[in-house]
Amino acid sequence: AETLQIVVSSSPVPSHANDKESYLWRSHTGGFGTTLESRGSCKRNQGIENQKKSERKVSSAVSNMSRRYDSRTTIFSPEGRLYQVEYAMEAIGNAGSAIGILAKDGVVLIGEKKVTSKLLQTSTSAEKMYKIDDHVACAVAGIMSDANILINTARVQAQRYTFMYQEPMPVEQLVQSLCDTKQGYTQFGGLRPFGVSFLFAGWDKNHGFQLYMSDPSGNYGGWKAAAVGANNQAAQSILKQDYKDDASREEVVELALKVLSKTMDSTSLTSEKLELAEVFLTPSGSVQYHVHSPESLTKLLVKHGVTQPAAETS
Amino acid sequence: MSIFEYNGSAVVAMGGKNCFAIASDRRLGVQLQTIATDFQRISKIHDRVFIGLSGLATDVQTLYQRLVFRHKLYQLREERDMKPETFASLVSAILYEKRFGPYLCQPVIAGLGEDDKPFICTMDSIGAKELAKDFVVSGTASESLYGACEAMYKPDMEAEELFETISQALLSSVDRDCLSGWGGHVYVVTPTEIKERILKGRMD
Numbered sequence: 001a002e003t004l005q006i007v008v009s010s011s012p013v014p015s016h017a018n019d020k021e022s023y024l025w026r027s028h029t030g031g032f033g034t035t036l037e038s039r040g041s042c043k044r045n046q047g048i049e050n051q052k053k054s055e056r057k058v059s060s061a062v063s064n065m066s067r068r069y070d071s072r073t074t075i076f077s078p079e080g081r082l083y084q085v086e087y088a089m090e091a092i093g094n095a096g097s098a099i100g101i102l103a104k105d106g107v108v109l110i111g112e113k114k115v116t117s118k119l120l121q122t123s124t125s126a127e128k129m130y131k132i133d134d135h136v137a138c139a140v141a142g143i144m145s146d147a148n149i150l151i152n153t154a155r156v157q158a159q160r161y162t163f164m165y166q167e168p169m170p171v172e173q174l175v176q177s178l179c180d181t182k183q184g185y186t187q188f189g190g191l192r193p194f195g196v197s198f199l200f201a202g203w204d205k206n207h208g209f210q211l212y213m214s215d216p217s218g219n220y221g222g223w224k225a226a227a228v229g230a231n232n233q234a235a236q237s238i239l240k241q242d243y244k245d246d247a248s249r250e251e252v253v254e255l256a257l258k259v260l261s262k263t264m265d266s267t268s269l270t271s272e273k274l275e276l277a278e279v280f281l282t283p284s285g286s287v288q289y290h291v292h293s294p295e296s297l298t299k300l301l302v303k304h305g306v307t308q309p310a311a312e313t314s
Numbered sequence: 315m316s317i318f319e320y321n322g323s324a325v326v327a328m329g330g331k332n333c334f335a336i337a338s339d340r341r342l343g344v345q346l347q348t349i350a351t352d353f354q355r356i357s358k359i360h361d362r363v364f365i366g367l368s369g370l371a372t373d374v375q376t377l378y379q380r381l382v383f384r385h386k387l388y389q390l391r392e393e394r395d396m397k398p399e400t401f402a403s404l405v406s407a408i409l410y411e412k413r414f415g416p417y418l419c420q421p422v423i424a425g426l427g428e429d430d431k432p433f434i435c436t437m438d439s440i441g442a443k444e445l446a447k448d449f450v451v452s453g454t455a456s457e458s459l460y461g462a463c464e465a466m467y468k469p470d471m472e473a474e475e476l477f478e479t480i481s482q483a484l485l486s487s488v489d490r491d492c493l494s495g496w497g498g499h500v501y502v503v504t505p506t507e508i509k510e511r512i513l514k515g516r517m518d
Contacts, residue, residue: 131390132390133386133390134386152391155387155390155391156387159383159386159387160383162382162383162386163379163380163382163383166379
């Protein structure tokens with residue numbers, strides 16, 4: 001509700017123009033402005049300011065103006081951005097990182113567990129890696145509760161496809177179908193987007209082993225190596241240099257551990273802070289999703305020499 | 315002619331000592347005409363739970379596919395296999411959902427529960443569960459099967475003897491039923507292995 005306060009006095013109306021004091025008036029959208037405006041004048045000023053802006057060609061980050069465009073998820077900003085989607089990606093940038101790398105004979109997913117405490121009841125269920133179907137698994141970065149909803153959706157979608165066609169859902173179609181769900185939250189309903197990025201790893205008979213990355217906007221891409229979550233840019237650039245095509249699963253596991261040890265914030269790498277999973281084919285031809293046990297992880301860490309504190313990176 | 319007798323079927327399950335056996339015939343017919351002699355009525359849900367479905371063949375297949383759907387999701391969410399008792403409750407619930415337009419099949423569920431105790435049960439087409447300790451039957455040959463099993467069954471049989479008993483009971487019962495037969499399909503499940511065998515009886 002808006003209240004109108006009428007003051008009868010002889011003192012001048014405070015305004016930003018006064019040297020001694022500066023005031024900011026609350027505008028009807030909840031932001032602040034330098035003049036007291038009614039809704040009508042607000043709209044007029046919007047038009048004028050837009051014109052001025054295009055003339056000045058100012059590329060601002062989150063300016064005062066943008067406050068008008070981030071309260072609703074489903075509208076574009078004047079610069080053509082969807083702020084809510086970008087804020088969602090910001091949220092993911094603070095979450096534990098996850099890296100996925102394609103090998104010649106499998107896909108490796110590795111995740112950094114952000115929540116480690118002695119008090120945490122370590123159940124068998126994972127924090128970063130989830131199985132979607134027998135032939136597809138995913139790693140998660142972002143808000144866990146959002147991730148749970150999407151993982152459940154993905155599982156049901158995969159089963160519905162199998163029920164309809166009596167064969168496993170192709171990996172790209174599963175990713176696409178989940179991304180269509182995510183996209184819906186950026187275009188209608190007035191609900192916020194999901195604050196999760198996924199790395200999907202899977203196998204199907206048409207395209208073999210595949211790795212896909214998807215983000216809150218509903219965009220997805222197929223990758224040879226990808227990173228999401230905290231420090232993902234640093235991880236991505238290291239991967240760009242060190243990734244080799246047609247590496248074996250062991251070489252890829254080594255690469256993944258090395259990259260994570262360089263980009264992780266924490267001072268030392270132990271098996272309780274990591275989750276490592278591999279998707280590969282058994283000799284009998286069925287797809288296997290295997291999560292490494294803490295003992296096996298410790299052995300791998302020692303083998304590849306990454307248990308020492310992470311080296312200082314620039 | 316009842317719709318349950320359209321395709322013809324015979325399914326039986328027996329409990330033994332820390333094992334169970336489930337068997338079915340292999341005929342698929344369209345009333346009097348036989349159109350397949352290798353029809354699968356028994357399917358594995360996981361290593362310790364099997365379901366055999368008798369009745370209309372299309373519902374047998376569709377109901378099985380729906381159960382796989384539900385079980386897969388259960389496995390993913392709970393990260394474990396379903397117990398046979400739980401699975402039986404699931405089947406019963408799914409059948410009752412279609413109370414006024416039912417799936418025209420009668421399931422026979424057999425599994426190994428906790429401590430490797432065998433669990434067998436059957437239900438009607440709208441989900442009325444019937445648990446038994448000894449044997450359960452269903453299909454067009456069910457009356458003959460009741461008689462044969464009652465005569466041949468003894469409690470606490472080991473896997474090999476159980477196989478013999480269930481095979482004899484099945485073959486002699488389907489011989490008295492024109493709509494089922496053309497051989498048998500027997501699974502004998504112990505905590506360590508699953509043995510699948512095909513029987514050759516009167517091929518008619």
